[in-house]
Amino acid sequence: MDKDRQIQKIPKYSIDKIVAKSALATRGLRELGLLKDKKHFTIIYVCQFCGRLINYSSTPCIFCGNFPKTKREVIIAQALSSESMEIDSLLAISKAVKDDEDLEITIANLRNLIDEILENPSEFKNYPPLFKLTELLLNNPDTDDRAEEVTSKTKMFCDRCGNEVILANKPCFYCTVGKNEGDKKLENNLTPLQKNIIALNGFLLFAENYLDFSNDKDATTELIFVSIYALNRLLEKDELPNMDLKKYWRDLLLRSEYFGSEKTLNAGIEIDSTGKPSIVMGSEKDKVSSKALNEMIRLVENILYFLKS
């Protein structure tokens, strides 16, 4: 087995549903070479510092601005990638980082891999260029400024209440929900670029924090990959998604059809044949929390904007 792809397990992750991925099964299938055909739109990584899903492993994270600064961190960055593990494992790692868990315990063979590469770097050809890149970034006086410039674009706050703006095309969520009619007439003055960033970021945050089921898992997985790519382009190059990319995103959303969070929120969204999303909440009224409702409103509003813009 390719040593660079040794990490393939997240022991803490297991789902009872038969259609769901199982870490143990995935490891066996990978070992048997039965997962080789699954190619995605791009390669994604989990940022080891903030837990967000990102597009590049060695450059500053678009959300927190951190980047691997030591050889050990470079090796971890490579390990937490879609080349090494399935989306379920990546999402589990994303949560583990956000929960401040020790990744060496979450991925028990990670430490061994790090030591092995550090002891025999010549056996792992991918790493020396990455170590070099890290060195270049560390020595570049512009790195921090550039990182700050990019990360500041993901942080937008309401002028009125100071909370983070979470709805792409509606007035501030915190200033309007549960408030009187006058407040609801507030305006959303964001630029199309900012709105697109909020919409995609909202979708990705939902995927990272809550997603645990989908009618078409492959389509929803691909939707996550495409969203990360598009968000990255928006932040790094100020580039709005083109029509082809939007069409592809919409098709994947249609194919996903019904997805959401069974375990945490007890809610999902259903996409009808025209692409219109609607919220489906858990059947028992007392189980519907305001948190779940707020998260679903955020998701639907942001999807709606991204589809229409």
Place this chain on the structure above:
Amino acid sequence: MTKIIKSNISLDEPLEKRELEKAISEKEKKLNTLIEKIEQLKIDLTIVKQEYDVKVGRLYLKLDELDLEILKFKKIEDLINKGLSFEEAQKIVEETLRKRREQIKEEYKKLGEEEKEIESRKSISEEEKEELKKLWYKLAHKYHPDKASGNEEMMKKINKAYTEGDLETLRVIDQGEIGNGVEVKTIKALKNKLERLEKSINKISQEFEQLKKSEWYILKENIKKAKKQKRDILSELADKVLSDIAKKENQVGELKKKYGQR
């Protein structure tokens, strides 16, 4: 004029009812076939999963345990380098790893349960297997959640009893079943029924396609393909993992030696 229209309705109504009933009957047949197919597939996949877990999954867990053991020594080494004694370091590291060790214990427990199910399946006779299958078909048609008389919890119970070879539970459920009750057959009710059936057929067809994309289906198909070539891929995989286990066991052995078998 009005009378003529009324008369037309009363003449057409039985015809429309008959046509609706015919369409319903066809859809019901289709739904029943789909239910049999999907439930059978779910059971097949559960069996594949159980066999995989017992033959290979158990070995991966062993590998996890060894990885954790290696990690334990490495973390102890880190703390010793920071000036702690072996005993102090061991205490801290054991506490850090406690949660993960408990999780592995839980996973072993689940594997043990699966092993029991495999054993109990093997222990029933051919006649009992036949009765089990017939009863399962009968009850699956009745309780499938997509049928009007459906009951999701009951369906889970039925499938569990089937995979465990638990004939007695299926017999009890069968004896306790309640009749369908009287069905109202107005045109509106028939149209609603037809619509429900169509929705159920679509839903199950989609679910069936999803199952065919699952990793357990991929594994099932590959086991079948390999069997034709007289290969047992699960045993081959188990051998591969066993060789990894042997390497890790050596590594753990060396680490234990280094720390004086403490």
